[in-house]
Amino acid sequence: MIEFHKDEKIILEQRKHWYIIATESFMFAIGAIAPLILIPIIAGYSSSFSSYFSSNLPLFIFFFSAWTLLMWVSFFVLWTNYYLDIIIVTDKRVIDIEQLGLFARDQAEVRLENIQDIKVEVIGIVESLLRLGNIHIQSAGQSREILAKGFPDPHIIKNTIVKAQDERLRKHRNERYAS
Amino acid sequence: MEQSLSITLAQITILIIILGFAVVSSVLHYHWTRYGISEKSISKIKKIYFGVSSFLILLMVMSLIYLIL
Numbered sequence A: 001m002i003e004f005h006k007d008e009k010i011i012l013e014q015r016k017h018w019y020i021i022a023t024e025s026f027m028f029a030i031g032a033i034a035p036l037i038l039i040p041i042i043a044g045y046s047s048s049f050s051s052y053f054s055s056n057l058p059l060f061i062f063f064f065s066a067w068t069l070l071m072w073v074s075f076f077v078l079w080t081n082y083y084l085d086i087i088i089v090t091d092k093r094v095i096d097i098e099q100l101g102l103f104a105r106d107q108a109e110v111r112l113e114n115i116q117d118i119k120v121e122v123i124g125i126v127e128s129l130l131r132l133g134n135i136h137i138q139s140a141g142q143s144r145e146i147l148a149k150g151f152p153d154p155h156i157i158k159n160t161i162v163k164a165q166d167e168r169l170r171k172h173r174n175e176r177y178a179s
Numbered sequence B: 001m002e003q004s005l006s007i008t009l010a011q012i013t014i015l016i017i018i019l020g021f022a023v024v025s026s027v028l029h030y031h032w033t034r035y036g037i038s039e040k041s042i043s044k045i046k047k048i049y050f051g052v053s054s055f056l057i058l059l060m061v062m063s064l065i066y067l068i069l
Helices: A018-045 A047-055 A057-083 A125-130 A154-178 B002-034 B039-068
Strands: A010-015 A086-090 A093-101 A104-111 A115-121 A132-139 A146-152
Touching: A010 A154, A018 A047, A018 A057, A018 A146, A047 A057, A057 A093, A057 B002, A057 B039, A086 A154, A093 A146, A104 A132, A104 A146, A115 A154, A125 A132, A132 A154, A146 A154, B002 B039
Parallel strands: none
Antiparallel strands: A010 A086, A086 A093, A093 A104, A115 A132, A132 A146
16 A cells, blocks of 8 residues: 655556556466367367267366366456556655565655656567557665566656656755745 | 266365465455555456356356266
8 A cells, every 4th residue: 555645646657558468368368268279189189088078078167167267366366466566656756566476565666856867668569569668767875776667658657757856856946945 | 986086186176276266365355455456446356356256166066066966
């Protein structure tokens, strides 16, 4: 759970690109339908398997259901990991949350005034066509950089952060002059 | 002999699967409610997840009953 400050305003909330979950879940879809493809192929080659299959159909239904359930639950674990990965830009900070597994969560944040450099990376044909990429945020006084992987329109996210940072620095300057 | 072995194997499998399903589902439920997914989305996700899972478990139980009988 992210705790925001009382006067903190959320500017942007962005989840990872759908392509990330689509490619990962494709394997589960293949895995789930694999028995439906493999069993008729094997039955076509082996007559003994074919007769065993037809006389033990409930047993095959049982193990197929069990296998599909396993794939189904694994897909939801994957989806949860995908859905909980998020980058949030507020008028004070950038928060990057990475769900690494069901029991591992990495939350990194950097204050806007501490950001030194933002780099956007779009590598690959599919990535260029779908406009998805990585964002590196380098901050002052922190050796570790924030790396947000697989986000859609990374240039828009970068521009939003830069704009929010400019606004934040302007506000700081004005406050300093006023005092 | 072969038939009874298959039934025993199926019974053990269903026990492991139901137990594993219960554990993973409660962990998933914890994540869905804890980490800020909207109430509207959660109810939709729960309906799909538990709906399909219940159907598959029911199919397994029915096949097992058919095997035993």
